[in-house]
Amino acid sequence: MHLCTSGPHAVLVVVGLASAFNATYQKAVQEHISLFTDEVWKHTIVLFTRGDWLGVKTVEERIESEKGLQWLVEKCGNMYHVLDNKNHSDETQVTELLEKIEEMWAGNKDGPFEVNLGHAEQTEARKEVADKKAKRIRQTAQRQARILKELFRGIPRSEKNHNV
Known part of the structure; x- marks a missing residue:
């Protein structure tokens, strides 16, 4: 983190959709994020991987079905993105993620996250x-x-x- 002179513009919390987001997983996320101040949440996006595991279910249905995911997404101001790991040729997935990061960064009046x-x-x-x-x-x-x-x-x- 000390190599980011102006601080990071975004923090990605990566969550695999192939497994349940149980209490242990939630505690691990909380412990890692606690290394920062609470201001980090304004700069955080949940990046769901393995979107291909959802099948016919939407990511919103998956979030609603697990309290831990609801908590995480709410902490991040409902900023999240889903990557389909089987569809390597779809470059729009990354483009859309970068657009969401830019949108979040532009919406943060305080600028980049200050690392304490x-x-x-x-x-x-x-x-x-x-x-x-x-x-x-x-x-x-x-x-x-x-x-x-x-x-x-x-x-x-x-x-x-x-x-x-």
Whole structure:
């Protein structure tokens, strides 16, 4: 991000339509977007890939059928685009996406998205603290598992079955 001198004009959140947008997927998107300030949503477009998987269903029907997709599309000001991965010869798909990006950029009175590197550094520091805590918890659980194995190793098999 620091290589974009004036900041990025658009952020694309890529969502494959071949799989469900479940709570885990939504949480991952939220965590990634949280690296930025809330202003990023004004510069974000949802890019749906695998539009060919929709069949006769429209993308709007798919969005309405999943609360997570509704949330995401609403956060992006209803800015989204669908790519059909099987139709490689249709160059209008990319042209239309670029037009939507230009339309969004023109509609943003504030100009490009300002990257707050301090915010990103703070978020990264919080992530490192959480990762260290998770590592300590894993190590404690592994140590406890080893101790339990050792304890059970000394008990005859018939006693183990009787106590369980």
